[in-house]
Amino acid sequence: MNLIKYFTYQYRLLIYATMAALFSVLIANLVNGFNLQTILPLFFISLTLVYIMRTTDDIHDYAADRRKHKKHFLTKNGLLFLLFVLQIIYIFLNFFCYGPTGGFALLLLGIIFVWEAFPVCKVLFLPLSYAIFALIISGETAFRQYDIWCYLVIFLLISCVFYAYKRGSK
Numbered sequence: 001m002n003l004i005k006y007f008t009y010q011y012r013l014l015i016y017a018t019m020a021a022l023f024s025v026l027i028a029n030l031v032n033g034f035n036l037q038t039i040l041p042l043f044f045i046s047l048t049l050v051y052i053m054r055t056t057d058d059i060h061d062y063a064a065d066r067r068k069h070k071k072h073f074l075t076k077n078g079l080l081f082l083l084f085v086l087q088i089i090y091i092f093l094n095f096f097c098y099g100p101t102g103g104f105a106l107l108l109l110g111i112i113f114v115w116e117a118f119p120v121c122k123v124l125f126l127p128l129s130y131a132i133f134a135l136i137i138s139g140e141t142a143f144r145q146y147d148i149w150c151y152l153v154i155f156l157l158i159s160c161v162f163y164a165y166k167r168g169s170k
Contacts, residue, residue: 003082006073012054020046027130030147031138038137041097048090049108049129055083056112098136105132123163127155 007013023046028038058065059079065072074082087109094102108129115121131152134142142148 002073002078006082007051009071009073016050016054017047020044020050023130026151027133027137030145030151031134031142041093042133042137045090045093045097045105045133048086048093052083052086052090052109053112055079055086059083060116094136101136104136107132119163123156123159126159127152130155 020043024039024042025034027042028035031038059076062072062076062079090109091106094105096102098105108125111121111125111128115125131143134148
C-alpha cells in the first residue's frame with residue numbers, strides 16, 4: 001500500500017504521466033510522424049525514467065527530509081530497492097523496444113547518478129534525453145531536420161530557467 005501511495009502522492013502519477021506523454025508525442029511527431037508504435041514504448045520508458053529521477057532525488061534528500069518531518073512512504077532501503085527495480089525495467093524496455101541502440105539510453109541513467117555532484121547535468125538532461133531518443137528512434141537523419149535543433153535549444157532554455165528557479169527558491 002505504501003508503494004501505491006509513493007507513486008500517487010500529490011498527483012505524481014498524473015503529473016509524471018502527462019510529462020511522459022507530452023515528451024513521447026513531441027519526439028514521435030518530430031522524428032517519426034504521429035505514430036502510436038513510436039509513442040507507446042517511449043511513453044512507458046519516459047514514465048519509468050521520471051520515476052527513476054524522483055526516486056534518486058528522494059534517496060539523496062532522505063536524511064534532510066526526515067529532519068524536516070516530511071512524509072515518507074518508503075524507507076531508504078525500500079527506495080533503494082525500488083530504484084533497482086525501476087532501473088531493470090528501464091533497461092529492459094530500452095533493449096526490448098529499440099534493440100542494441102537502446103543502450104544509448106543507459107547514458108541517461110549515468111547522468112542521473114552524477115547530477116548531485118555535477119549540477120550542470122541537471123540542465124543538460126532534458127535536451128540530452130531528447131537527442132538520445134531522437135537518435136534511437138530515427139538514427140542520425142533526425143539531426144538533419146531544422147525542427148530537431150530548434151527543440152534542442154528550447155529544451156536547453158527550459159532546463160536553464162527551471163534550474164535557476166529551483167536554485168533561487170532554496
